Amino acid sequence: MLRWSALFLVVVICLFFGLAVGEEWINPFTVSDGLESTILWDLRFPRLLTAFAVGGLLALAGAWFQVLLGNPLAEPYVLGVAGSASAGAVTGLMMMPDSAWVMSLGAFIGAWIGIMFVMFFSHLGSNRMLLAGVVLAAFWSAVLALLLALLPEQGLFRAFSWMMGDLSHSDIPVTVLLIAWAIALVCGVMLSRALDMLLLGERHAEALGIDVKKLRQRLLLLASAVTALAVTAAGTIGFVGLVIPHLMRLLFGSLHRAVLPASAIGGGLLLVLADSAARTVIAPAELPVGILTAIIGVPVFLFLLLRRR
Amino acid sequence: MDLLKLSNVAVERADRKLLSDLSCSFKSGEVVVVLGPNGAGKSSLLLALAGLIPFSGEVILSGRDLNGYSRHELSREVAWQGELPPTEFGLTVKQRLNLAIEDESEAIEHVAKSMDIQTLLQRPLGELSSGERQRTELAALMLRDAPIWLLDEPTAHLDLKHQIQCIQMMKKQCENGRAIITVLHDIQQAMAVADHLILIDGKGGTESGEVKQIFTSERLSRLYDAPVVAQGAVLVPNYGDSKYEITR
Numbered sequence: 397m398l399r400w401s402a403l404f405l406v407v408v409i410c411l412f413f414g415l416a417v418g419e420e421w422i423n424p425f426t427v428s429d430g431l432e433s434t435i436l437w438d439l440r441f442p443r444l445l446t447a448f449a450v451g452g453l454l455a456l457a458g459a460w461f462q463v464l465l466g467n468p469l470a471e472p473y474v475l476g477v478a479g480s481a482s483a484g485a486v487t488g489l490m491m492m493p494d495s496a497w498v499m500s501l502g503a504f505i506g507a508w509i510g511i512m513f514v515m516f517f518s519h520l521g522s523n524r525m526l527l528a529g530v531v532l533a534a535f536w537s538a539v540l541a542l543l544l545a546l547l548p549e550q551g552l553f554r555a556f557s558w559m560m561g562d563l564s565h566s567d568i569p570v571t572v573l574l575i576a577w578a579i580a581l582v583c584g585v586m587l588s589r590a591l592d593m594l595l596l597g598e599r600h601a602e603a604l605g606i607d608v609k610k611l612r613q614r615l616l617l618l619a620s621a622v623t624a625l626a627v628t629a630a631g632t633i634g635f636v637g638l639v640i641p642h643l644m645r646l647l648f649g650s651l652h653r654a655v656l657p658a659s660a661i662g663g664g665l666l667l668v669l670a671d672s673a674a675r676t677v678i679a680p681a682e683l684p685v686g687i688l689t690a691i692i693g694v695p696v697f698l699f700l701l702l703r704r705r
Numbered sequence: 706m707d708l709l710k711l712s713n714v715a716v717e718r719a720d721r722k723l724l725s726d727l728s729c730s731f732k733s734g735e736v737v738v739v740l741g742p743n744g745a746g747k748s749s750l751l752l753a754l755a756g757l758i759p760f761s762g763e764v765i766l767s768g769r770d771l772n773g774y775s776r777h778e779l780s781r782e783v784a785w786q787g788e789l790p791p792t793e794f795g796l797t798v799k800q801r802l803n804l805a806i807e808d809e810s811e812a813i814e815h816v817a818k819s820m821d822i823q824t825l826l827q828r829p830l831g832e833l834s835s836g837e838r839q840r841t842e843l844a845a846l847m848l849r850d851a852p853i854w855l856l857d858e859p860t861a862h863l864d865l866k867h868q869i870q871c872i873q874m875m876k877k878q879c880e881n882g883r884a885i886i887t888v889l890h891d892i893q894q895a896m897a898v899a900d901h902l903i904l905i906d907g908k909g910g911t912e913s914g915e916v917k918q919i920f921t922s923e924r925l926s927r928l929y930d931a932p933v934v935a936q937g938a939v940l941v942p943n944y945g946d947s948k949y950e951i952t953r
Contacts, residue, residue, distance in 0.1 A: 468793050593804055596790035599757055603787075604804065605780030650795045 399647055403661060414444045414668045419679040442570045446629065447563050447671040447685075448664035449573035451636055453626040455644075455663025456580050458637020459655055460619035463591050464612060465525055468645075469700065471637035472511065472623045475529035478632040479536025480510025481624075482559045485631070486543040489551050499558070500567045500628045507624040510536065515616060561633035561686025563671050568629040580622050581660045587614065588652035595650065633686045635693020636663050642700060666692075706768065708733050708884050709754070709853060714762035716749045722909045723749050727762070729913040731901060733852065734879050737886040738899035742929055745907030747888040748787065751855040754886065755785040766853075784849035787857045789838045792831035798841050799826040806848040813848065819874070820844040821867070835862040843871060854878070856887035860894060872897050892925065892933065892940050904928050 415424045415436060422440075427433050458471040472478075484506015488499040510532070517528040540559075547555060566573075584591075590611050593601040598608045626633075644658035670688040677683055707730040715725040723746025731737055739747045753760035756771060756779045764771035766782055774782065790801070802813045817823040820840040830838055839862040846854060859875070860868040868891075875885055875898050886903075889895045895902070902919055904912040906928055912919060922940050925933040932943035 462794075466791065466793075589804075589807075592796075592800070595794045595796055596801070596804065597788070599752075599785075599787060600790050602757055602776060603755055603780060603783075603785040605777040607776050645795055649800070650797070651800060 403658065407661060407665060410665050410668050410672075411444065411448075414447070414672045415440050417672050417676050419675070443563055443671070444668060445570045446566050446573060447667040449570065449577040450563070450566075450626045450630045450633065451640075451663040451665070451667025452577045452660040453573070453580060453622045453663070454633060454636040454667070455640035455659035456584055456637075456656060457619045457623045457626065458663075459641035459644075459652070459659050460584070460591075460615050460622075461637070462641060463594050463652075464615050464619060466594075466597070467526060468642065469526060469638070469697070470529075471635070472507075472514075472619070473632065473634035474526070474533075474638060474697075475510075475514045476532035476536050477507055477510035477514065477623060477627070478634055479533050479540060480513070481507040481627040482632055483536055483539045483543060484509065485558055486540060486547060486551075486555050489555055490543065490547055493548065493551050496565070496567050499554075503558075503631075504624050504628045507627045508620060511616075511620045511623060557684055558631040559686075560631065560684030561689065562631045563667075563685055564682065566629045568625065573625070573629055576622070576625055577660065577664075580618065581657060583618055584656040584660075585653060587611070588656060591615075591652040592650075631684075631686065633667065633689050635689050635697065636666055638700075639693050639696045640666060642696075707731065707765070708767060709886075710763075710765040711754075712763040712765075714750075714753070714760055714764060716746055716753050716758070716760045718746075718749055718758070723907070724905050724911050725909045727903065727911045727913065729901070729903065731884055731886070733882045733884050735884055735900040736875060736879050736898045737884075737901040737903060738895040739886065739888045739903045739905065740890075740892075740895060740925070740928065741905035742907050745905040747905055748857050750903070750905065751785065751787070751857050751886065751888060755779070755783050755855050757785070780851070782851055783853045783855060784846055784851040785855045785857075786842055786846045786859060789835065789842065789862075790830070792829070792838075795829045795831065797827055797829050798822060798833070801830060801841055802826075802845050802848060805845040809848070813844075816844040816847040819847070820870075836864060836867065839863055840867060843874070847874070852883060854883060854885045854887075856885060858888050858890065860889065860891065868894070892942065896920065896939060 412424065416422055418440060422432050422436055424436060427436060461470045461472055462468050481503045485499050485503035488502025492498040513532055514529060517525055544552070544555060590606050593604050593606050594608070594611065602608050640663040641655060641659045644655050644662050648654040648658045667685065671685045674683040674685045674688055710730040712728050714727040716723045739750060741747050749758060752758040754764065756774065766774065799813065802817070806812060814823065817826055820843055822837060822840050822844060825833060825837060830841065833841065843859060860871050863871060872894055875887070879885060899916045902913065902916055904919065904924065920940065922933050922935050925940060933940055934943045
């Protein structure tokens with residue numbers, strides 16, 4: 397209970413902090429004029445909520461992919477989904493350079509194609525599965541390099557900023573993202589006991605009465621839809637789905653009725669903090685948020701690899 | 706009435722016929738020991754009876770065709786203990802036991818005590834030895850209310866004390882009316898618990914019957930293609946002469 401209270405306290409502090417920081421510090425409780433109010437509530441607040449929802453969705457997807465593949469080091473981006481989504485987005489940009497909507501659609505389709513590739517290899521077992529993911533990631537980055545070489549110069553900046561994670565102009569309304577966050581969380585919690593049983597391996601789960609095939613189908617659908625939505629909304633932001641479920645398991649134990657809500661909140665927090673830093677560090681310019689999550693995520697990933705020996 | 710009746714059961718895995726034409730029946734309170742060489746299909750037989758892999762032939766469980774049971778229904782009738790579960794996700798012993806039964810702290814304490822793991826309840830499975838993990842699996846099994854237990858080498862990884870404890874626990878469970886079908890490799894353990902035997906030779910051949918009828922040194926020697934000899938009232942594998950004299 398103490399840990400949950402602490403988590404909620406941190407959420408409140410981070411949301412306040414996320415609203416206040418930026419090119420200029422604005423205290424939400426003492427907004428002085430109309431311009432500050434516009435910056436705070438029309439610009440920063442929707443972006444804050446977008447960051448929170450996308451972070452939460454990514455963390456949920458990470459937790460689900462880890463159970464699906466039976467490997468706590470799995471997450472959609474480590475498995476090459478970032479590359480396929482980027483290739484899709486750049487393809488969309490090439491086809492209709494002036495339409496953000498087509499780029500998002502390309503990212504959505506690309507993410508799904510990447511996930512389908514991952515699942516095609518999922519029967520290989522977790523270690524070879526990860527290896528397949530690494531090779532797939534290399535393949536997608538080659539495709540991406542080819543597409544970028546063919547992309548007209550004026551599209552390059554937009555492509556790079558999207559590929560590094562971009563919360564500044566999401567094409568998906570924030571209400572849709574928040575509703576998706578809530579639905580994903582409820583679905584996840586409803587499946588939590590079955591997911592716990594899946595941690596024992598497929599045979600043990602089946603022997604305990606779980607229809608594993610059906611559960612895997614549902615889980616794959618959920619994880620894929622959530623990943624595709626998050627990628628479409630904010631570009632490729634890696635490592636949130638890897639790091640957050642791990643940290644939450646350390647803090648709240650391994651059972652999914654705790655891990656999933658904690659990850660949905662923790663993922664949101666991480667992205668709110670990363671985005672706040674991205675808006676502030678070199679203000680008035682912005683850093684792509686994916687750079688910051690990678691700077692945090694890569695050392696944590698390597699630490700976890702070493703710890704697993 | 707028979708609790709479990711097998712008629713012409715055959716199991717194939719990866720296009721290899723493991724066992725065929727197995728017909729036998731068992732009642733509540735009986736222990737059936739499955740013996741045979743490595744790779745013969747003993748574990749596959751248990752997996753088939755747990756509904757975890759396909760088989761041909763007919764299995765009647767409590768008067769109903771096994772294939773007619775839903776996964777949930779079958780889990781109430783049959784409890785399976787097989788390979789040790791993975792440890793990567795950090796489940797603790799107590800969390801593992803909680804997956805076998807919901808909100809039964811008293812029952813968990815009780816089985817943990819009987820399997821000597823009461824001091825390990827808060828430890829992650831990954832920090833335990835294979836023997837401790839095996840005892841955790843046996844404790845999880847004891848929490849299940851199913852009338853049939855399918856045990857795949859329940860004494861594997863266990864030290865001598867816990868092997869004896871496990872065999873005694875199986876006997877006690879049968880006295881309470883549970884039916885147990887178990888794969889064992891130790892002939893003396895088999896002699897201690899078995900009412901019936903199923904012998905699987907790995908070449909598709911099977912034999913089943915009461916212990917008295919088929920537990921002979923010739924049959925076991927043939928089954929394992931290794932010398933098994935009678936020593937007093939028991940059958941033992943012949944490892945050759947002891948290197949040292951035993952001081953009594």
